[in-house]
Amino acid sequence: MKPLQAVLCGLGGQGIVFATKLLAHAARLEGAEVICSEFKGMAQRRASVVSFLKIGDFASASVRRGGADVVICLDASELDQALSYARPGGVCVVNASADDPDVWNRSGPAGVSIRRVDGGTGRSSNLFVLGAAGLMEPETLRRALSEVSPSGALGENLEAFDRGLEAAAGFDGRRDGPGK
């Protein structure tokens, strides 16, 4: 896998920690070195959570603003936060309800493309967004999911992930990560 700096934004309790762990596990299944962050505590009580994931030979998990290749935004209310991390040429994938005109009409900073998906607000909406983000081979992510998902939620998670993949096919069919 080529080096990748990713940021996940959202609210505490939405499964950002899980989503970050899942991506990290998938990248490691592909043989990559990974370093990521996993914040707990006060932020988890519905406050803003920013999680970092770096795939490649990195010494710290920290990503600078304007430095992320991909930003995944699980809650539209954190979109400004999310966009501040994207680099020119990077992609921001945001979960936004189809009836939220503000988000669907927003344009990002210069050079940042925004992919909007409506994954709903359910427990596995984070998996839908990961499916849509197209960060790595779907089979690897499915395998990673089966290894880290809580057993009771695996079926639901896989199903949400596959729906996200279908939604992504509607962008431009790309599966190889962010544009240049």
Added chain:
Amino acid sequence: MGREFLLGNEAIALGLVEAGCEVVTAYPGTPSTEVLEGLIRLNRRDGLGLYTEWSVNEKVAFDVAFAAAMVGRRAATVMKQVGLNVASDSLLSAAYTGVVGGLVVVSCDDPGPYSSQTEQDSRLFAIFAKVPVLDPATPREARTLARQAVELSERHRLPVLLRPTIRVCHARQAVDAGPVEPGRRPARFVRDPSRWAATPTFRLKLHQELNDKLEAVRREFEAFPGNAVEEGEGDLGIIACGAAWGVVTDALGEMGAHPPVLKLATAFPAPLGLVGRFLSRCRRVLVLEEPDAAVEIQIPDRRKVLGRFTGDVPGAGELSADLVADLLGRHLGKPVPAPPSAVASANRPRLCPGCGHRAAFYAIRKAFPSAIYPSDIGCYTLGINQKAVDTVLDMGASISLATGFWHALGRDGSPPPIVATIGDSTFFHSGQAALLNAHVTGARFILVILDNGVVAMTGFQPTPASGIRGDGKGAPVADIRRIVEGIGIRFVETIDPFDVPGTRALLKRAGEHARAPDGGVAVVIARRACALQAPPLPRIPVEILPDLCNGCDHCLKFCECPGLVKEAGTGKVRIDHAVCNDCGVCIHTCPTEAIVQAGVPAIP
């Protein structure tokens, strides 16, 4: 031997266990909590038979681990940086007495701060306490330094501090790991009162011994593997300590710059020979460390040094990747484009839907709207959103501040009502002593102990009332009500805060007791399980009748539940059923009775 993807804290646990620690104590506190949790899992997985303890507070945690080190067992105690303040009395004394078995104090710093009252630097504390301190840059290094800290402590016979920052504690990285062999060493208490019971005359001798030990450690640190010079070019050198090294390394990689870098893992005693040689080959040196200038302050001649003392590095806040990239860019003559500005999120932390604390705070505000509300540290600090938290100083201060407000304001006549709140765990930690003081000094206020039966904010660790030890074995329980009665408080009543009208009435009676000529401190124990551990029962689904809602926002301001959502168009409030936990508390918070139990016909 395989590779495990470990949190920095889990890696520290692994290092402590590999070094043969047999007794490990801790008090929960972000970002340190997962060290003992990881250790408890390893203990169970590999059948190690270690003694692990969630202690009542950090001072007790330190003392229990120190006793193990006194009798020759390797031990560790774990806390967040402000917890070190609580343990400090013991640590400073223990530096003088020394140890027999290795003793590591893991103190986790929180530059930011993300979840703490201060951005204090445990390495500066180590300088003050005169104990060596190691500062890991990555989870992988944290595992190595944890092990080396134990060995260093035993070799030199003094406690050693391990100081990871939150970005190491809460980062994950692959670490080579396999099953661990249990450590078992002979242990015996050897009487030595001139050491273990040293009185001031003997303390002077011990202090001189301590100074000699530190000098021996400093000589060792001159050749410590975690300290390394990375060759480079140019006039400017970088001294990068701990986690800052990781951020610097990535930033230099992105910039394509190669200045010489001195990586330091031994923050105190700093290897001044190594540092001095590095300084002499550079024209200027930028010191990057956080959260404070612990290494910078030890450099005797700082004429070439750029850092916090010169104002080149900010005096507060985290050394973020942005900040480091900017600093390096400017000083290396390769300025980076200004990053997008930091965004202040509109989303603040809030109590969960169904939290018993929310109900209690609502009742408190209603019963005593003009009171002073001293409060404390825990999930319930978020009562600040309901305007029912006026002070948050440190653990246990709600009760001692209430006492101080009473005595200070009482000098001019009757003080306003004072309603202090504290959690069950915080009460055990340090509220007990403060309550005793309040009682015996004749203070008058209401204390509401918010009892959800668990240490919630940090991830549901057991309390002294839980009946479970840190190692999972059963334990005797302590009972808050009996402690309060034992102190001598004559008004102690327990109530379920979901009974909002009942709680309001009880608080009024408590107020009467606090004001009565023969009264005293009145304690109300508001007991309701944490909503994340036990969803509210009975389930009371609610709805809001739009015809009765006049958009006054009272429920949003004083109940403040994430399940209550204001509609942009109408200004009325509705229930977000995806989030609502069916606790029914909001029914009691509407002045026009627009919030009702769903499916129950309205009484005409």
